Amino acid sequence: MAEKELLSQIRNLSVEYKTRLGQVSAVDSVSFDIYKGEILGLVGESGCGKSTMGKALMRMIQPPGKITGGQIIFQGEDIMTYDDNQMRDFRGRKVSMIFQDPMTSLNPTQRVDEHIIEAIQVHEPQVKIEEALKLAEKMIRKLGMQKRRMNSYPHQLSGGMRQRVMVGLGLVLNADLIVADEATTSLDVIVEAQLADQLKDIREEFGVSLLVITHNIALVAEISDRIVVMYAGHVMEIANVEPIFDNPLHPYTRGLLKSIPNIKLNDTEELYKMPGEPPNLTHPPSGCRFHPRCPRVMPICKVHGPDLTEVSPGRFVKCWLYIDHPEKESETIKVEA
Amino acid sequence: MSSSLRRFLITRILLTIPMVLILVTMIFFIMRVLPGDPIRSQLGPRVSEEQADALRERLGLNRPLYIQYFDFLWDMVTLDFGTALTQGERPIRDELGERLPATIELTIPAIAITALIGILSGAFAAKNRKKPIDYSIRLLSIAIYSIPIFFMGLIFQIIFAVRIPILPLSGRMDTLLLTQFESITNFYVIDAILTGNWPALRSALTHLIMPSITLGLALTGVFVRLTRVNMIEMLQSDFITAGRARGIPERRLVYKHALRNTFIPILTLLGLQFAILLAGAVLTETTFSWPGVGRYLVDRIELRDYTAVQATIGVFALFVALISLLMDIIYALIDPRIRY
Ligand SMILES: Nc1ncnc2c1ncn2[C@@H]1O[C@H](COP(=O)(O)OP(=O)(O)O)[C@@H](O)[C@H]1O
Ligand code: SF4
Ligand SMILES: [Mg+2]
Numbered sequence: 180m181a182e183k184e185l186l187s188q189i190r191n192l193s194v195e196y197k198t199r200l201g202q203v204s205a206v207d208s209v210s211f212d213i214y215k216g217e218i219l220g221l222v223g224e225s226g227c228g229k230s231t232m233g234k235a236l237m238r239m240i241q242p243p244g245k246i247t248g249g250q251i252i253f254q255g256e257d258i259m260t261y262d263d264n265q266m267r268d269f270r271g272r273k274v275s276m277i278f279q280d281p282m283t284s285l286n287p288t289q290r291v292d293e294h295i296i297e298a299i300q301v302h303e304p305q306v307k308i309e310e311a312l313k314l315a316e317k318m319i320r321k322l323g324m325q326k327r328r329m330n331s332y333p334h335q336l337s338g339g340m341r342q343r344v345m346v347g348l349g350l351v352l353n354a355d356l357i358v359a360d361e362a363t364t365s366l367d368v369i370v371e372a373q374l375a376d377q378l379k380d381i382r383e384e385f386g387v388s389l390l391v392i393t394h395n396i397a398l399v400a401e402i403s404d405r406i407v408v409m410y411a412g413h414v415m416e417i418a419n420v421e422p423i424f425d426n427p428l429h430p431y432t433r434g435l436l437k438s439i440p441n442i443k444l445n446d447t448e449e450l451y452k453m454p455g456e457p458p459n460l461t462h463p464p465s466g467c468r469f470h471p472r473c474p475r476v477m478p479i480c481k482v483h484g485p486d487l488t489e490v491s492p493g494r495f496v497k498c499w500l501y502i503d504h505p506e507k508e509s510e511t512i513k514v515e516a
Numbered sequence: 517m518s519s520s521l522r523r524f525l526i527t528r529i530l531l532t533i534p535m536v537l538i539l540v541t542m543i544f545f546i547m548r549v550l551p552g553d554p555i556r557s558q559l560g561p562r563v564s565e566e567q568a569d570a571l572r573e574r575l576g577l578n579r580p581l582y583i584q585y586f587d588f589l590w591d592m593v594t595l596d597f598g599t600a601l602t603q604g605e606r607p608i609r610d611e612l613g614e615r616l617p618a619t620i621e622l623t624i625p626a627i628a629i630t631a632l633i634g635i636l637s638g639a640f641a642a643k644n645r646k647k648p649i650d651y652s653i654r655l656l657s658i659a660i661y662s663i664p665i666f667f668m669g670l671i672f673q674i675i676f677a678v679r680i681p682i683l684p685l686s687g688r689m690d691t692l693l694l695t696q697f698e699s700i701t702n703f704y705v706i707d708a709i710l711t712g713n714w715p716a717l718r719s720a721l722t723h724l725i726m727p728s729i730t731l732g733l734a735l736t737g738v739f740v741r742l743t744r745v746n747m748i749e750m751l752q753s754d755f756i757t758a759g760r761a762r763g764i765p766e767r768r769l770v771y772k773h774a775l776r777n778t779f780i781p782i783l784t785l786l787g788l789q790f791a792i793l794l795a796g797a798v799l800t801e802t803t804f805s806w807p808g809v810g811r812y813l814v815d816r817i818e819l820r821d822y823t824a825v826q827a828t829i830g831v832f833a834l835f836v837a838l839i840s841l842l843m844d845i846i847y848a849l850i851d852p853r854i855r856y
Binding site: 237270272276284285286298301302 | 758760761763768852853
């Protein structure tokens with residue numbers, strides 16, 4: 180990628196859910212950047228806080244959840260300071276979102292054109308209906324759908340087409356960022372590949388940034404420029420796509436990569452399933468949240484959590500293997516109660 | 517109308533026939549099993565057996581039961597309904613023709629009140645879920661729901677007709693006006709407008725206020741609950757979240773997107789509630805001496821007037837069937853997923 184221009188900076192963002200069993204620390208002090216026109220993959224097993232992160236980015240966390248701290252800088256402004264009206268304008272015009280289930284993310288009693296016209300007129304009331312209709316038509320055609328689909332109700336469209344309509348709803352308002360949360364997960368393989376291709380085309384054509392949230396690291400390898408790896412509410416690794424696949428640093432990233440059927444790290448390593456599962460986030464593990472499952476765990480990992488650290492330009496890791504600590508070599512770190 | 521919708525409607529209408537038939541058959545036999553009969557109820561216990569037999573013969577009650585049954589069915593099919601057995605032995609069709617408009621005139625504003633108050637406050641409660649206003653609306657709806665209709669009617673009568681006499685106590689119109697009132701359709705409001713009789717219109721409308729509010733409120737509780745529950749579910753659905761993520765204002769999401777989709781389950785239940793509405797109408801008519809079908813039915817059940825009761829219930833059944841048919845059509849218009 181040429182000159183990278185910042186679109187958004189997420190800084191120390193934390194989200195908690197209040198549940199009967201206690202506070203769920205779903206996103207804990209997460210920081211990463213989103214550049215203009217890039218496809219950023221956000222990966223991790225399910226339950227790692229990816230969807231929470233995606234929603235938090237638009238300040239769409241509903242009770243019992245709450246953003247408990249941090250900043251979301253978007254085009255230089257901290258949207259955490261926005262009031263309701265500014266937020267409403269921000270959603271749709273700046274950031275748009277595509278969801279996992281295309282069957283339910285469109286209003287079943289509204290036609291496609293009604294959806295698009297509504298999205299336009301809500302944000303730009305001065306746009307006349309004929310004009311909005313023309314824009315809608317143009318968008319539908321750009322997404323490779325026939326014009327007659329404008330008059331379809333959601334149930335008359337296939338899953339892939341519905342997701343394209345969702346994409347189109349973001350694009351008609353010239354959103355700068357589209358968040359796609361498991362947007363291809365429920366589609367079958369061929370349609371998934373088509374949609375993934377289309378997302379790449381859209382990025383080229385509209386210069387829009389995409390945050391692709393998925394548990395499927397193969398998909399991320401396929402379409403992303405950069406990857407953020409999340410585990411148990413923490414960002415574990417951030418890197419461009421090639422280096423992370425060539426040389427994953429974080430043990431969790433390694434584990435994720437090893438479990439893809441078609442990418443082998445080297446010939447001697449067998450395909451495997453990572454042992455254990457993500458922790459219950461009401462009581463996250465002490466120290467490094469990955470330590471109970473980590474094949475390279477050290478005594479310090481159980482006590483102190485490492486910081487996300489830039490180990491080479493643009494490459495961040497949150498792991499003691501790559502960070503110095505005075506007690507790192509010690510075998511006798513006292514485990515705090 | 518698409519041909520598939522037409523086919524659906526024809527099937528639906530054909531299906532109503534056995535439904536109504538079963539119902540009227542049940543009523544036919546239940547009435548005859550009940551203790552008491554129209555002869556005794558009219559002539560009293562001290563008449564001679566000969567007198568009773570003579571009347572029985574005149575009314576055709578001495579004929580074999582199956583003949584009476586088929587006679588009754590034929591009357592239903594031809595929409596003739598026969599004549600009543602008691603109190604003047606008038607043709608039932610004339611009686612219903614006078615009284616059905618009275619009942620409809622009462623129920624239409626009642627439904628409007630129910631739908632308006634029930635659906636709007638239900639939606640409002642759902643929007644403000646778990647806030648004080650939500651709890652207040654729910655509490656109030658339960659309170660209203662648990663008050664018997666006649667009691668609510670009585671309270672209204674005491675307050676608004678006796679203590680602060682601003683509304684008439686009962687009936688459809690002031691007696692004085694009624695003597696000179698020219699009735700065409702038996703919908704008094706319409707008749708008053710047609711004949712340009714403004715004092716009568718005023719009287720008809722003021723007479724409608726208490727009974728229709730009573731009946732309307734009585735049914736509101738169910739609607740509040742129904743709307744609230746369905747709205748809460750709807751507001752959590754993905755397309756609402758997606759709409760919110762597109763910056764669609766909350767009001768629009770609640771009152772346009774969610775409410776419109778909530779109408780679908782509400783309408784279904786409204787169709788089912790219609791029978792309850794009729795039951796409510798019977799009670800309201802009794803409380804407010806409203807000369808509608810409900811009161812007619814109650815009176816005639818007491819008199820064991822077989823033919824009148826059978827015919828009235830038959831008409832009720834047809835009415836319920838008609839309304840549920842209407843619901844299905846509206847349903848198809850609202851929800852594009854439904855194509856018959
Ligand atoms: N509405 C909620 N209430 C309580 N806990 C929640 C809620 N949504 C998510 N969580 C919890 O937050 C954590 C992260 O969830 P999520 O963001 O959905 O993860 P992912 O998208 O990576 O699968 C999980 O432990 C989940 O149980
Ligand atoms: S910090 Fe320790 S436990 Fe955590 S990933 Fe690195 S080596 Fe494993
Ligand atoms: Mg998720």
